[in-house]
Amino acid sequence: MQFKDYYEILGVEPSAGEAEIKSAYRRLARKYHPDVSKEPGAEEKFKAVNEAYEALRDPQKRAAYDQLRARGYRPGDEVQPPPGGFGGGYGGVDFEEIFAGGGAGGGFSDFFESLFGRGGGFGQARGAAARGDTRARLAVSLETVHEGGSVRISVGGKTYDVRIPKGIRPGQMIRLAGQGRNGDLLLEIEYAAHPQFEVDGRNVIYPLPVAPWEAALGAAVSVPTLGGPVEVKIPPGSEAGRKLRLRGRGLPGTPPGDQIVELEVLAPRAHTKAQREAYERMREAFGDDWRRA
Structure with missing residues (x-):
């Protein structure tokens, strides 16, 4: 052994x-x-x-x-x-x-x-x-x-x-x-531990990685649930940690639980010249004072 x-x-x-x-x-x-x-x-x-x-x-x-x-x-x-x-x-x-x-x-x-x-x-x-x-x-x-x-x-x-x-x-x-x-x-x-979901009572929690532009501009993203994938609309101007509620998509019960989608804003790595140039344009557009804003 x-x-x-x-x-x-x-x-x-x-x-x-x-x-x-x-x-x-x-x-x-x-x-x-x-x-x-x-x-x-x-x-x-x-x-x-x-x-x-x-x-x-x-x-x-x-x-x-x-x-x-x-x-x-x-x-x-x-x-x-x-x-x-x-x-x-x-x-x-x-x-x-x-x-x-x-x-x-x-x-x-x-x-x-x-x-x-x-x-x-x-x-x-x-x-x-x-x-x-x-x-x-x-x-x-x-x-x-x-x-x-x-x-x-x-x-x-x-x-x-x-x-x-x-x-x-x-x-x-x-x-x-x-x-x-x-x-x-x-x-x-x-x-049993699940690779995608956590449980809070009858609610199911799912962390959703989103790109900065999806959080800033809004997006429609397919999200897994225990009953199958559903489309979730990310509101424009969302920040990391924002919670979106999918009612009735948690565990069964009276009443049934919800699925809570927690947004995780992640910056994708730039692997190509075009992607690096896109980040350069973002830096020029927002400048160095974006934290204060």
Whole structure:
């Protein structure tokens, strides 16, 4: 089993905060997403970025990983897990985590599974064990939450088709009667990390990069939503951080959530002579006093 440097994969320092880690993940996930990237090996890079984010976004997992990393391992070094996996010795999670419905889940390495207990057997949560029930966290994609449907999972060598109700909320339980070790199998829902969207309650947040001229002059831009792409009109004179609301385009509920489009004004790099000349003309037109204006 080879050690993986999750900080190196995301391109952040070990001292990086939660916001920096999330920002790095979103940038790399957009870059390597199999639906949009044409780079060689994009799918494997996308999986690696997802795995790194899953390890570092959770404080308990991150602490367990940091404890192992402090031993001086480098990427590619062989790591021999202790009997029973790292979960107990490194304060691992109480639940096995199962990923279903696409998104960021699935396909994690042996290193990840050994460190966090997924490959070392199906762990019972405290309290549930006393009742004979077995509990697990089931991470589902936002697309599955939006549409509902059935996902296939594997637990302890058994395969189950689990119906996911439309609009299910984090923390809600799905009970599979008689499928636990000595009782029922309880699946606690959580949302898998998404490369494009964040969730705030039932609202979905999408950061939209716009060019300076689109922000200044206005534009019509195609924006992805969980229900498919829609056209968004950017008002003239928009500034970075402006929020545009797409009503009813968030997660289902009563009432349904909205999608919040946050504008990120970015200056494209000038790759050609014509593009550089265009920036020169902009500089001449606005002058050096544009900040005061």
